Amino acid sequence: MVTATMQAPSPAAPVPPPVPAPAAPLLAVRDLRKSYGAREILKGISFDLARGETLVLIGPSGSGKTTVLRCLNHLEAPSGGEIRLAGESVGGHLSPDGRWRPMSESALARQRRRFGFVFQRFNLFPHLSALDNVTIGPRRTLGLSRAEAEARAKAQLARVSLAEHMHKRPSQLSGGQQQRVAIARALAMEPELILFDEPTSALDPELVHEVLDVMRALAREGLTMIVVTHEMRFARQVADRLIVMEDGAIVEEGPPEAIFTDPGDPRTRRFLTHVLDR
Amino acid sequence: MTIDWAIVAMAVPLLVQGALTSLKIAALAGALGLAGGVALGLVSLGGPAPARLLVRAYVDFIRGTPLLIQIFIVFFGLPMLGWRPGEFVSGVLALSLNSAAYVAEVVRGAVGAVERGQSEAAKSIGMTRGQILVYVLLPQAIRPMTPALTNDLITLVKNTSLLSVISVYELTRSGQAIIASHFAPLEIFALLAIYYYVIISCLAYVSRQLERRMPAW
Numbered sequence: 001m002v003t004a005t006m007q008a009p010s011p012a013a014p015v016p017p018p019v020p021a022p023a024a025p026l027l028a029v030r031d032l033r034k035s036y037g038a039r040e041i042l043k044g045i046s047f048d049l050a051r052g053e054t055l056v057l058i059g060p061s062g063s064g065k066t067t068v069l070r071c072l073n074h075l076e077a078p079s080g081g082e083i084r085l086a087g088e089s090v091g092g093h094l095s096p097d098g099r100w101r102p103m104s105e106s107a108l109a110r111q112r113r114r115f116g117f118v119f120q121r122f123n124l125f126p127h128l129s130a131l132d133n134v135t136i137g138p139r140r141t142l143g144l145s146r147a148e149a150e151a152r153a154k155a156q157l158a159r160v161s162l163a164e165h166m167h168k169r170p171s172q173l174s175g176g177q178q179q180r181v182a183i184a185r186a187l188a189m190e191p192e193l194i195l196f197d198e199p200t201s202a203l204d205p206e207l208v209h210e211v212l213d214v215m216r217a218l219a220r221e222g223l224t225m226i227v228v229t230h231e232m233r234f235a236r237q238v239a240d241r242l243i244v245m246e247d248g249a250i251v252e253e254g255p256p257e258a259i260f261t262d263p264g265d266p267r268t269r270r271f272l273t274h275v276l277d278r
Numbered sequence: 279m280t281i282d283w284a285i286v287a288m289a290v291p292l293l294v295q296g297a298l299t300s301l302k303i304a305a306l307a308g309a310l311g312l313a314g315g316v317a318l319g320l321v322s323l324g325g326p327a328p329a330r331l332l333v334r335a336y337v338d339f340i341r342g343t344p345l346l347i348q349i350f351i352v353f354f355g356l357p358m359l360g361w362r363p364g365e366f367v368s369g370v371l372a373l374s375l376n377s378a379a380y381v382a383e384v385v386r387g388a389v390g391a392v393e394r395g396q397s398e399a400a401k402s403i404g405m406t407r408g409q410i411l412v413y414v415l416l417p418q419a420i421r422p423m424t425p426a427l428t429n430d431l432i433t434l435v436k437n438t439s440l441l442s443v444i445s446v447y448e449l450t451r452s453g454q455a456i457i458a459s460h461f462a463p464l465e466i467f468a469l470l471a472i473y474y475y476v477i478i479s480c481l482a483y484v485s486r487q488l489e490r491r492m493p494a495w
Contacts (some may be wrong), residue, residue, distance in 0.1 A: 073402060075398055075401060075402065105406060105407060106406050109401070109404050109405060109406045110404060112401060112402060112403075112404045113403065113404030115402070116402070117398075117399075117402035119395060119398070119399060119402075121395055123393075123395035123396060123398060123399035124399070125396065125399070125400075125414055125418075126418065126495040127417045127418050127493070127495055136403070136413060137403035137404065137405075140405065140409055140413060141403060141404040141405055141409070142404075169495050170495070171495050182399075185399075185403065186402070186403075189403055189404065
C-alpha cells in the first residue's frame with residue numbers, strides 16, 4: 001500500500017541486484033528526472049554508488065551529465081525521482097499520498113554538507129585567501145573553532161600540495177592551483193562523497209594534469225567520487241565504473257575497460273570514436 | 279549689477295555655523311540611512327516573501343513621492359503619534375528614511391550582480407541563505423556599491439537644504455535669515471552654492487580615495 005504510488009522500484013523491495021550486492025549503497029538514485037518547462041533534460045536516471053567507488057560520467061555535451069550532478073545535491077531541484085544518501089532521502093521526501101515534500105532550507109543546507117562539489121569554473125571566493133576559502137565551511141557551517149578549522153584547512157591544502165600558497169588570493173593563483181584549492185575546500189568538509197563537474201574543462205591544457213593527479217590520489221585513497229569529465233584517459237584509468245549518457249538517459253554502464261574496448265551500444269561507439277580520434 | 283562685498287564678508291563666517299549643522303545632519307542621516315538601507319536590502323534579497331513585499335512597497339513609496347512631502351509628513355506626522363522630537367530630529371529622521379530606500383536598492387542591485395557561481399559554491403559547503411549573504415555576497419558587493427553609495431550621500435547632502443522648510447537652522451536656512459535682514463539674495467544664494475559645492479567636492483574626493491584603496495581581487 002505504501003509503495004503503491006512509487007513508480008521506481010523501491011530500495012526497500014527485496015529485488016536482488018544483478019551484481020554481487022555490496023552492503024547498502026552510499027548513494028541510490030532512482031528515476032531521476034529534470035525538465036525546464038517542456039524541455040526534458042533528464043529522462044529517468046538510476047544508479048547506485050558504493051562507498052569508496054569512483055564513478056565517471058561521460059557522454060556528449062548536452063547529454064545531461066552536469067545536470068545529474070547538480071541535482072544530486074539539489075543545486076537544481078529535480079523534477080522527479082528519488083535520491084538517497086546512506087538511506088536518507090535527499091531534499092525532501094515523498095509523502096504517503098505521493099506528493100513531494102521539500103525539506104526546510106536549513107535541513108537541506110545540512111544535507112549538502114555531506115556532498116562535496118567541485119565546479120568547472122572553481123567558484124572560489126575571490127575576497128578570501130586560499131586558506132580562508134577552505135576554512136570558511138568547517139568554521140561557519142560545521143561550527144568548528146577558528147583554530148580547529150584552520151588546522152583542518154591547512155592539512156587539506158597540504159594534501160593538494162598548496163601549503164606554501166595558502167595566504168594568496170585566488171586571483172594570484174593559476175587555474176590549476178585554484179581548482180586544487182576548490183578540491184581542498186570540498187575535502188575540508190569531510191563529505192561522504194565528492195561530485196566533480198568537469199573539473200579540468202576550464203584549465204589551460206598544461207595545467208590539467210596537476211588537477212587530475214590530485215583526483216587520482218584521492219581515488220586511490222578510497223574517497224567516494226562521481227566525476228563528469230571529457231578526459232577519456234583519466235576515465236579509463238581511474239573509474240571503477242563508467243556511465244555513458246546521451247540525450248538525458250544512460251546508454252551504457254560498466255567497467256571502463258569493457259566499455260572502451262568493446263562498447264555495446266552504437267551510440268557509445270559513435271561518441272568514443274569522436275572523442276578518441278581527436 | 280554690483281555685488282555688495284561687505285555683506286558677503288559678513289555672511290561667510292555666519293554661514294559656517296549653518297554649514298556645520300548641515301554636515302551633522304548629513305552624517306547622522308547618512309549613517310542611519312546606510313544601516314537601515316543595508317537591512318532593507320538584505321531583507322529584499324533573502325527575507326520571507328511578505329517582508330520582501332513590504333520593503334518593495336516602501337522603496338516604491340519613497341521613490342514615488344517628493345522628499346519635500348516626506349519631510350512634511352514626518353514633521354507633522356510624528357506629533358500625531360504622540361512624539362514631538364523637534365524639527366532637527368524630525369528632519370534627520372525624514373532624510374534617513376528617504377536615504378534608506380535608495381541604499382536598499384543599491385545593496386540589492388550590487389549583491390544580485392555577484393556571480394551566481396558564488397552562491398552555488400557557498401551552498402555546496404552547506405551555507406544557509408543568511409550565511410551566504412553575510413560571508414560571501416555582501417563582502418564582494420561592497421566595492422561595486424561604493425560609487426552608487428557616494429552618489430546617494432552627495433544627494434543626501436544637497437537634500438539637507440530642504441529641511442529649511444521645517445525651520446532646521448542648517449546652511450540654507452541660515453542664508454535665508456541673512457537675506458531676510460539684509461536683502462542681498464543673489465550674493466547669499468551664490469555663497470550658499472559655493473558652500474555646498476565645496477562640501478560635495480571634498481566628499482567626492484574622499485570617496486574616490488576610498489575606492490582606490492579598496493581591495494581589488
